[in-house]
Amino acid sequence: MPKMKSNSGAKKRFALTGTGKIKRKHAFHSHILTKKSTKRKRRLVKTTLVDDTEKHRVMRLLAL
Template sequence: MPKMKTNSAAKKRFKLTGTGKIKRKHAFHSHILTKKTTKQKRNLVHDTLVNGSDERRVKALLGI
């Protein structure tokens, strides 16, 4: 049986932590930043974890 292919879009967007959780970046921080407040832009800089309900789906895309 052939190997499972990792989804190319997913491998660019998600990273695995040491404990096996999945890190992701925030959306809405790439363009149209002039109308967003400084506080809003600052809070979008930091990475966060994928929600537990989506974790199984993302792991399947990554082939974990």
């Protein structure tokens, strides 16, 4: 049986931490930034972790 391919888009969007958690970036920080507050834009810059309820879906995309 052939190897399972990982999703190329997911490879670019997610990264594994040393403890096995999945890092992701926030959405809504690419355009239409004038109406968003400075505080909101600053929060969107930082990375966060994928929620445990979605972790299995991302793992399947990454073929882990």
